[in-house]
Amino acid sequence: MYLDRIVETKKSEVQRLKETLNISEAKQRIAAMPPTRGFEAALRSPKRSGMALIAEVKKASPSKGLIREDFNPVELAQAYEAAGADCLSVLTDSEYFQGRAEYLTRIREVVKLPLLRKDFVIDELQIYEARLIGADAVLLIAAILPTDRLRQLKALAESIGLDALIEVHNKEELERVLKVTDHGLIGVNNRNLHTFETSLTVTAELATYVPEQALLISESAIRTAEDIAYVGSNGAKGVLIGETFMRRPDIGEAVTEVMGAVSSRIDTEEVR
Numbered sequence: 001m002y003l004d005r006i007v008e009t010k011k012s013e014v015q016r017l018k019e020t021l022n023i024s025e026a027k028q029r030i031a032a033m034p035p036t037r038g039f040e041a042a043l044r045s046p047k048r049s050g051m052a053l054i055a056e057v058k059k060a061s062p063s064k065g066l067i068r069e070d071f072n073p074v075e076l077a078q079a080y081e082a083a084g085a086d087c088l089s090v091l092t093d094s095e096y097f098q099g100r101a102e103y104l105t106r107i108r109e110v111v112k113l114p115l116l117r118k119d120f121v122i123d124e125l126q127i128y129e130a131r132l133i134g135a136d137a138v139l140l141i142a143a144i145l146p147t148d149r150l151r152q153l154k155a156l157a158e159s160i161g162l163d164a165l166i167e168v169h170n171k172e173e174l175e176r177v178l179k180v181t182d183h184g185l186i187g188v189n190n191r192n193l194h195t196f197e198t199s200l201t202v203t204a205e206l207a208t209y210v211p212e213q214a215l216l217i218s219e220s221a222i223r224t225a226e227d228i229a230y231v232g233s234n235g236a237k238g239v240l241i242g243e244t245f246m247r248r249p250d251i252g253e254a255v256t257e258v259m260g261a262v263s264s265r266i267d268t269e270e271v272r
């Protein structure tokens, strides 16, 4: 199963990381860094009322292969920002998604949006590394983390200023996550990471168990304005979209088509 393979890859990456990054040095460097940008806060007051957008910078995936040939991560991030994304998700896994840590670092220098490091986190060291490369939030995937690990990694992330987006795909995972937290960011992945099957009904089914004070993000396989309306009316407060945008030559146009336009401040003032 490919998720197991990914975890094996991550174990060896962590071993390698241990040779170059030590925790006390990481802590010192982090203490000298500027504060993070408030990933959750940005999603709680989205630019489009009613639906927050995390737009993803993703070149390839194990299920789809190469998604975008003409891939300039910095330009794509700028286009997302101009189109009114609230936050960005940047794939840093190289083996399976053709991402790079360096993409995130470079994007941070030119866009103001909060950034999620999208990777398969299994170890503390990857959390320190996420902060050091310039992330504002990390993804924690319940499918690969026992409940206690989830709790520890979330606490560590928060202790160094990172928000955590905790991802679930079924009720068993969600129940474990709710033992760790009843607030914060809960991502429902519409894609089954074992079979690659997707269905937006996963969001609708799990939303009924997500507490009001948590912020539910519907992830994966969202393509149209109708999809946004569907997950929105079923409890999603935000969406995480990659492929739909990455396949379109004009990213800004694609964002507007799916999400609608951001009404400018001047427009709103004129209405008042």
Ligand SMILES: O=P(O)(O)OC[C@@H](O)[C@@H](O)c1c[nH]c2ccccc12
Pocket: 056, 058, 118, 119, 120, 141, 167, 189, 219, 220, 221, 222, 240, 241, 242, 243, 244
């Ligand atoms: O490209 P999509 O179908 O819009 O999906 C984006 C995002 O949800 C997906 O990339 C993702 C969700 N969870 C993950 C975990 C690891 C890697 C990738 C992912």
